[in-house]
Amino acid sequence: MTTQATDDETRTIPYRPGLEGVPAGESAICQVDEGDLGLRYRGYAIGDLAEQGTFEDTAYLLLYGELPGKKEAADFAERLRAEWPLPPSAEAFLDLIPPAAHPMDVLRTGISLLGMVDREVEDGSRQANLRKAIRLLAQTPELIAAVYRRTRALPRLHPRADLSLAENLLYLLTGRQGDAQAKAMARVLDISLILYAEHEFNASTFAARVTASTLTDLHASVTSAIGTLKGPLHGGANEAVAAMLLDVGSPARAERWVRTALAEKRRVMGFGHRVLKKGDPRSLIIQREAERLGRLCENQRWYDTAVIIDRIMQKEKHLYPNLDFYTAVAYLLMDIPRELYTPVFVCSRLSGWCAHVIEQQDHNRLIRPRALYTGPAPRTYVPLDRRG
């Protein structure tokens, strides 16, 4: 459904800074609702997906609109496995990366490069976009891990056919797999990927949709989204939360640290949300998992520190933790390198971004809003030789 606004009408539409609360399009992918409906992907409650599903199931659901049957699930897993190997140009790119580069910057350039050499880059059909989405889901964990391990002079690891996507991700990033602790960690990582997969018109998804609305290619849209996700007000917050927890150091220091931060009017990362003003349902799920993992690892330090910060933020600021807060606790326990937290978010959110690119192009209209002009009144041009 579209309506057309004339110039005069545009001036009468109430302006909302940051587009807060403004409906900017229709979508059948995700329902963000603070009421009884909660958060749903394609109609399925996030709690059910996290408790009973896998990330592969969730990615399939987002991309194809339905949960896979047994055969579709097996085919999807097989297609992900078949697409793992990085193309030779990506391998060559690994040699050029400065060791100090942030992995999100590497990923932005790396995904752009994968687009440049993708055999279907210019095919914008729905089927080609689905195939490209699967390639991106398969190649991104390998790309992140290869970059990280190379810049740390660690031996290269490759995905294993007997492991799920989350198990592989944990293995590639930390070398962990096989024992009971690694299995428990991989399950929590899997849950975090399910929770990270999609959240309607968040900033990075909106960036992807704006880009897709020009009918450019899927990799270009994903590249825009990665640049947008990196910022600390959005996906970059998970890395910032870990930095904060490490700086706080212990539960004994938490209250003083957070009160000082608030007194100095600093933002406490992992709290607040543009839409979810009464709390983030995903946070409750990952908090429970982080607590459980802390007990299993016999390391309650990060969870106990986080709970104190959470209590004070709710009491003093009425701000609730968002998904990034307790996810950082879980990732700290898994020993995932901090600078890879936002790239891990990318591994998951790719599914949501690609679903949105496909949906946008299925019903495309160029996204091009208006600006309310606030610059100088009309003035006369003065040639350079007559200027002071």
Ligand SMILES: CC(=O)SCCNC(=O)CCNC(=O)[C@H](O)C(C)(C)COP(=O)(O)OP(=O)(O)OC[C@H]1O[C@@H](n2cnc3c(N)ncnc32)[C@H](O)[C@@H]1OP(=O)(O)O
């Ligand atoms: C997966 C995700 O992307 S979830 C979001 C991850 N981002 C973060 O965790 C970063 C920290 N949080 C924030 O910066 C914000 O809460 C945002 C950007 C997420 C949402 O912000 P907005 O809806 O624009 O709220 P806004 O920035 O206007 O803040 C409203 C008030 O709450 C305060 N506030 C909001 N978040 C925080 C915070 N984390 N710490 C301290 N104060 C905060 C602001 O200072 C402001 O106070 P004021 O009115 O006295 O100036």
Ligand SMILES: O=C([O-])CC(=O)C(=O)O
């Ligand atoms: O919805 C938002 O603005 C941010 C968020 O929680 C997400 O992208 O998962």
